[in-house]
Amino acid sequence: MIIVMQLGAPQEQIEAVAETLRARGIEPLILPGEDRCAIGIPASLSSDQRYDLEAMLGAMEGVSKVTQTSHPYKLASREFNREDTVVRVRDVQIGGGTFVVMGGPCSVESMEQFRASAEIVKNSGATILRGGAFKPRTSPYSFQGLAEEGLKIMKQVSDETGLVTISEVMSGDMVPLVAKYIDILQIGARSMQNFPLLIEAGRSGKPVFLKRGPSAPIDEFLLAAEYVLSQGNPNVILCERGIVPLDRTYTRNTLDLAAVPVLKEYTHLPVIVDPSHGTGVARYVAPMAKAAMVAGADGLMIETHPNPKEALSDGSQALTTDKFTKLMDELRSLAGFLGKKMS
Incomplete structure (x- = not known):
């Protein structure tokens, strides 16, 4: 109520x-x-x-x-706010009819690698630079990221290029550190129900990019957003990144594109799609990215790397420079056909 x-x-x-x-x-x-x-x-x-x-x-x-509201979430519901939320970060607008693309590597590996990735992103026309400094990996022996050094690299490259940055924060006590260097705080799929983290991210005042957990129903996803919103932070961005697949033989996850129009109906928050994690296979990223635009998404998060074969994490789903540039051109053409405005 x-x-x-x-x-x-x-x-x-x-x-x-x-x-x-x-x-x-x-x-x-x-x-x-x-x-x-x-x-x-x-x-x-x-x-x-x-x-x-x-x-x-x-x-x-x-x-x-x-x-009366029939949903357990309140602040995230369209019953509370009929108008679409628009998140503004510097001169970039997320939501409100503008289609935004976030691009970059899974992990920040070095200054040279990240600068090269930023050039790919900026030259192609994307406006937000992604990169992981802290990496939650299934194996403790896998590359875990460069930690604060990676954040410093992201900040320097952002200052050089003017690109807005987004990076994952893994625990509540890490929020101040990541917020010191990064424009948008990402809550990864594994952390969607880390409630202390959601509260601290909300209190930071920074825009929060919330990924859907791989087994999370829509209501649980929006209740996770409610934790951030309840801290007085209206700048929440939702991300569909794939759910647990019936068969892992062909794709990493099942990209739930039906979630896009559902979310757009029930919440006022912007909805981004991550076809890189949603498929886990670079050659499937472009068709699913274009399908996400048609489905009504407010933008995309796409992994790209100067040399995916040498990437320290998720190289199999990262687009090469040529493929990322080609996809951006195709998205611009599709946006014109659909009457959307590319950021």
């Missing part, structure tokens, strides 16, 4: 509604807006309770309307 206050309702009216709820054992969720306030009720209520509360609250001074 969401209580929408009248335009310009004073603080004492808002607090009166909140106190009324607290007196009934319900902790209100205050949702301040630009011109009016809303109050969410996160508790599960019976039909009778909802009916009684709706009648009582609707008659209170300063209340505009009481809206």
